[in-house]
Amino acid sequence: MQKPEHHIFVCGSFRGNGGQRGACHKKGSLNLLPYLEGELIDRGLAGVQISSCGCINVCERGPALIVYPENWWYGGVEGESDIDAILDSIEDGAPDAGYLLT
Numbered sequence: 262m263q264k265p266e267h268h269i270f271v272c273g274s275f276r277g278n279g280g281q282r283g284a285c286h287k288k289g290s291l292n293l294l295p296y297l298e299g300e301l302i303d304r305g306l307a308g309v310q311i312s313s314c315g316c317i318n319v320c321e322r323g324p325a326l327i328v329y330p331e332n333w334w335y336g337g338v339e340g341e342s343d344i345d346a347i348l349d350s351i352e353d354g355a356p357d358a359g360y361l362l363t
């Protein structure tokens with residue numbers, strides 16, 4: 262089994278009962294997945310996996326995602342330029358302070 266070098270978890274606002282509640286999906290977090298997947302291909306980032314996930318409890322700062330194993334929590338990820346910046350940070354090996362939740 263080959264494990265990814267990086268795993269991006271995009272908040273889809275899912276709750277334990279499978280329903281969605283919270284900010285991220287309302288702000289279009291899951292709509293960014295196709296662009297994110299396309300960018301991974303375009304950039305040749307074969308070692309990066311994407312998953313949607315449940316609420317990560319930073320709703321007021323969403324849309325949010327987490328990059329592992331770096332444990333970078335990003336907020337305000339609302340558009341393609343935001344995704345570009347986050348993928349740049351993975352390629353550069355340094356978090357983007359403009360989106361980083363601290």
Ligand code: FES
Pocket residue numbers: 272273274275282283284285286315316317318319320321323324325
């Ligand atoms: S809905 Fe995304 S952090 Fe809560």
